[in-house]
Amino acid sequence: MFPDIGQPIADAVNAGVRWLVVNYGGAFESFANALLSILVPIEQALRAAPPWLVLLAVGAIAFAASRKIVLAVVLMVLMWLIGGLGLWEQAMQTVAIVLVSVALAILLGIPTGILTARSDIARAILNPLLDLMQTIPSFVYLIPAAMLFGLGKVPAILATIVYATPPLIRLTDLGIREVGKSVMEASRAFGATYRQMLTGVQIPLALPSIMQGINQTIIMALSMVVIASMIGARGIGETVLIGLQRNDAGTGLLGGLAIVILAIVFDRISQSFGQRLQSYRAARG
Amino acid sequence: MAFIEAAHLTKIFGPHPKQALARLRAGATKEELLASGGDIVGLYDVSISVERGETFVVMGLSGSGKSTLIRHLNRLVDPTDGTVTIDGVDLMSLSIRELEHYRRERLAMVFQRFGLLPHRTVAENVAYPLEIRGTKRNERRTRALEWIETVGLAGYEDRYPAELSGGMQQRVGLARALCADAEILLMDEAFSALDPLIRSQMQDLLMELQARLHKTIVFITHDLDEALRLGDRIAILRDGALVQLGTPAEILLNPADSYVRAFVKDVNRARVLTVETVMKPPPLRLTDETLEEALAAMQREGARIGYVVGAGGYRGVVTRDALDAAIAGPHGSDIGDIVMDAPSIDAGASLAEALPATLASAYPVAVIDEAGGLAGVLSTERVGEIFTLPMENEEKPGVPAPVPGANAAGK
Numbered sequence: 001m002f003p004d005i006g007q008p009i010a011d012a013v014n015a016g017v018r019w020l021v022v023n024y025g026g027a028f029e030s031f032a033n034a035l036l037s038i039l040v041p042i043e044q045a046l047r048a049a050p051p052w053l054v055l056l057a058v059g060a061i062a063f064a065a066s067r068k069i070v071l072a073v074v075l076m077v078l079m080w081l082i083g084g085l086g087l088w089e090q091a092m093q094t095v096a097i098v099l100v101s102v103a104l105a106i107l108l109g110i111p112t113g114i115l116t117a118r119s120d121i122a123r124a125i126l127n128p129l130l131d132l133m134q135t136i137p138s139f140v141y142l143i144p145a146a147m148l149f150g151l152g153k154v155p156a157i158l159a160t161i162v163y164a165t166p167p168l169i170r171l172t173d174l175g176i177r178e179v180g181k182s183v184m185e186a187s188r189a190f191g192a193t194y195r196q197m198l199t200g201v202q203i204p205l206a207l208p209s210i211m212q213g214i215n216q217t218i219i220m221a222l223s224m225v226v227i228a229s230m231i232g233a234r235g236i237g238e239t240v241l242i243g244l245q246r247n248d249a250g251t252g253l254l255g256g257l258a259i260v261i262l263a264i265v266f267d268r269i270s271q272s273f274g275q276r277l278q279s280y281r282a283a284r285g
Numbered sequence: 286m287a288f289i290e291a292a293h294l295t296k297i298f299g300p301h302p303k304q305a306l307a308r309l310r311a312g313a314t315k316e317e318l319l320a321s322g323g324d325i326v327g328l329y330d331v332s333i334s335v336e337r338g339e340t341f342v343v344m345g346l347s348g349s350g351k352s353t354l355i356r357h358l359n360r361l362v363d364p365t366d367g368t369v370t371i372d373g374v375d376l377m378s379l380s381i382r383e384l385e386h387y388r389r390e391r392l393a394m395v396f397q398r399f400g401l402l403p404h405r406t407v408a409e410n411v412a413y414p415l416e417i418r419g420t421k422r423n424e425r426r427t428r429a430l431e432w433i434e435t436v437g438l439a440g441y442e443d444r445y446p447a448e449l450s451g452g453m454q455q456r457v458g459l460a461r462a463l464c465a466d467a468e469i470l471l472m473d474e475a476f477s478a479l480d481p482l483i484r485s486q487m488q489d490l491l492m493e494l495q496a497r498l499h500k501t502i503v504f505i506t507h508d509l510d511e512a513l514r515l516g517d518r519i520a521i522l523r524d525g526a527l528v529q530l531g532t533p534a535e536i537l538l539n540p541a542d543s544y545v546r547a548f549v550k551d552v553n554r555a556r557v558l559t560v561e562t563v564m565k566p567p568p569l570r571l572t573d574e575t576l577e578e579a580l581a582a583m584q585r586e587g588a589r590i591g592y593v594v595g596a597g598g599y600r601g602v603v604t605r606d607a608l609d610a611a612i613a614g615p616h617g618s619d620i621g622d623i624v625m626d627a628p629s630i631d632a633g634a635s636l637a638e639a640l641p642a643t644l645a646s647a648y649p650v651a652v653i654d655e656a657g658g659l660a661g662v663l664s665t666e667r668v669g670e671i672f673t674l675p676m677e678n679e680e681k682p683g684v685p686a687p688v689p690g691a692n693a694a695g696k
């Protein structure tokens with residue numbers, strides 16, 4: 001009773017991927033190498049740095065973002081606990097992947113969000129694509145990604161970007177669209193160009209929303225590390241995976257705890273940075 | 286050509302403005318357009334012209350199209366039909382770049398909801414027009430601080446708008462517009478969101494600044510008192526059409542239709558009208574006539590009294606009785622010997638101020654202009670006419686026309 005459309009689709013995709021590998025393998029590889037040339041130095045630096053320096057850096061960044069000494073100390077203690085769990089090296093690998101993924105997600109996501117805020121057509125086209133990116137199981141695109149870029153960090157980063165960028169695009173778009181009409185009109189009336197309105201009014205006023213998006217992106221990137229470890233990315237995800245494969249609940253839990261701690265650290269820092277950006281709103285009205 | 290010319294402006298909001306315009310011209314009503322195509326007529330065939338240095342008020346209730354009209358003057362709204370010309374430049378002919386340049390250099394705007402940038406301090410908000418123009422940071426700050434002081438906000442320059450009251454926020458809005466140093470000031474219900482007391486303070490501030498700066502101001506309001514107070518001329522809009530355009534006195538004394546009449550009904554004329562807008566020409570002006578000539582003129586005019594004007598301006602009155610007595614008496618006296626001091630009133634005074642002197646006098650009181658000369662007279666009867674203008678029936682004869690060339694009231 002059903003026509004067989006599944007098999008032709010699967011065959012076509014397989015043929016397509018193979019065709020890409022055969023004809024453009026070199027291009028994909030050089031792209032992967034370019035990405036690695038960013039990631040590897042960061043990872044090496046994080047791993048080579050003495051842990052106390054990293055702990056101090058976390059404390060300093062937390063204090064710079066929040067101006068709260070207690071928060072900075074708490075976050076340092078949490079990071080120190082990761083070392084205590086015996087997962088410092090892995091945590092640094094994970095942090096490197098998350099940082100690079102999030103940086104790329106920001107580079108892609110904010111301009112795309114600005115575009116969809118400006119154009120309803122762009123938004124109409126991108127919206128279903130964003131839905132797809134957020135709902136389709138990661139393994140589906142991890143398979144061709146691993147074939148094209150090889151196993152390891154690069155497909156992990158790409159998978160993370162695919163999964164973690166949509167909320168940033170959506171929140172950037174939302175933040176810009178929610179900038180008050182009266183403020184925009186005032187800006188226009190004084191002769192502001194599109195660029196001046198964007199940089200002087202829209203982005204500053206959308207920043208709390210954009211920061212919320214970046215926060216979401218970071219958390220989602222962290223939640224991808226276990227999946228990423230399945231295609232050979234090193235890091236804490238690997239620890240969880242080992243626990244799963246060896247039926248070792250304890251090891252799995254340790255990895256899970258370390259991921260949660262990293263999530264808390266990233267979240268608190270980015271949240272308090274976002275809150276300070278909108279301190280003018282707290283003023284009594 | 287006037288400084289700002291808006292000619293035959295029509296604005297139709299909706300899915301098919303051009304077809305709607307054609308149907309409107311063919312006689313369709315606004316209700317029909319809305320029902321059949323969802324097109325809303327914002328303005329229909331409105332023409333106004335504003336002179337340089339004038340304060341031009343556009344008055345109307347909400348939905349009358351006044352905000353749409355003012356937004357045509359800086360092309361925040363593009364007309365469906367009609368033209369806007371400022372200082373000889375057709376705004377519709379400008380490219381986006383040229384339009385932005387034009388807005389930066391020539392126009393500044395104050396908004397009903399202030400339109401301040403919440404993430405910037407007062408000083409940064411005031412300096413915003415300069416920032417857009419690319420002025421250096423230091424100069425920006427210096428000039429912003431000057432204007433902040435002018436509007437009475439010194440000391441608040443580093444606060445955020447949310448920390449200020451509504452009246453203070455609008456002072457920031459006004460300072461920002463003035464800081465742009467543009468010759469045209471567009472004020473869209475600028476004081477409507479403020480408390481009555483604050484509003485009146487802001488009106489004072491605006492008039493004080495205008496006396497110094499001589500901007501060309503287009504002011505939108507739904508408040509007739511405000512319009513009468515600020516406007517050199519007033520345009521009254523209703524449902525997107527121009528109902529009447531004239532000086533405050535013209536609108537008060539000659540309302541064009543029942544709509545305007547309903548508006549002006551409750552206005553306190555004694556406070557709004559000035560003496561010069563309602564005074565009559567003096568019945569008999571005497572200068573250097575002999576007593577006999579003066580008596581002859583008085584008999585010719587049937588006057589009981591003459592107003593004597595000398596080289597130094599208005600001197601006083603002579604009565605018929607005094608003339609008769611002087612002629613019957615010893616020879617050699619002239620008008621100067623028998624002139625009597627009499628009360629006089631200033632041409633610029635409000636009727637309310639002139640009322641006591643007018644009512645106390647047995648004959649029409651002389652009105653003195655700024656130079657001290659005799660400008661006209663104001664009689665008790667004339668005052669009575671003004672306060673009992675036949676308002677309910679516009680065709681009734683005897684509605685007095687304002688004195689030609691009379692200046693605006695309420696200044």
